[in-house]
Amino acid sequence: MIEAQRLAGGTPVYINETHRFGTDAMLLSDFCGVHRLWTVCDLGSGCGIIPLRWYDRGHRGRCWAIELDPAASALLERAAAEAGADNLIPLTADLRRLPGQLPRGQFDLVSCNPPYFTGGKVSEKPGRGAARHELYCTVEDVCAAAATLLRDGGRLCLCNQPRRLADCIAGMRQADIEPKRLQFVRRRPGSRPWLFLLDGRRHGRPGLELMEDLVIEAAEGGFSDQLLRIYGKKEGHTVE
DSSP states (O other): OOEEEEOTTSOEEEEOSSSOOOHHHHHHHHHTOOOTTOOEEEESOTTTHHHHHHHHTTOOSOEEEEESOHHHHHHHHHHHHHHTOTTEEEEEOOGGGOOTTSOTTOEEEEEEOOOOBSSSOOOOSTTHHHHHBOSSOOHHHHHHHHHHHEEEEEEEEEEEOGGGHHHHHHHHHHTTEEEEEEEEEESSTTSOOOEEEEEEEETOOSOOEEOOOEESBOTTSSBOHHHHHHTTSSSOOOOO
8 A cells, every 4th residue: 555745845755565764764865965956866765765855855956766676666756756856767776787877977975775684584574674684785785886876076875773884884995985974873862872874985085074973852852853853843954
């Protein structure tokens, strides 16, 4: 069953039982800091929440959404058509074998919310196993694909669980993408981080900035101002 949701600016997002989105995708889309006319690409885009949120915040540059499952690409295609988002280009493809129509070495930014798990029980629900486990791509695959697409100085932004931080830094450096910004995400003040956001630059110079932690819940209860801004519940950032 397909359901419709609306982002803060009214842009539709279509989801189903297999292809949904969570807080991590919303945080990553904001962390990327996409400028209005940048050429961008989202790898493993699912229902297209990250490109759709960029569009909702004012991005109008060309945006490719690479997704292995054609059913997920169809969800984004439907949302983009309804929103009149002609700049969004859903593309059903394997990021390990990027199709020829993608312009190599011209992207300002590539994002990815990759599968987090390398082992353990794999869900038998359709699509869920591939979304959570590295069945069809690894962190190294994501970094290699991004390196092919990015211009010199272009950025790769991804998120993952803290236990995978070393893997992500190593994968970026193996692909000549230098980690430049790192932000940990906590559910509440004083809790251990459950997510990190990492920004790397193609052929960048060494030097990693550790940003202030992003906290989901306020100390006095309810959601933090940081999270409310990201979800568009408070006045805040729009695409530059």
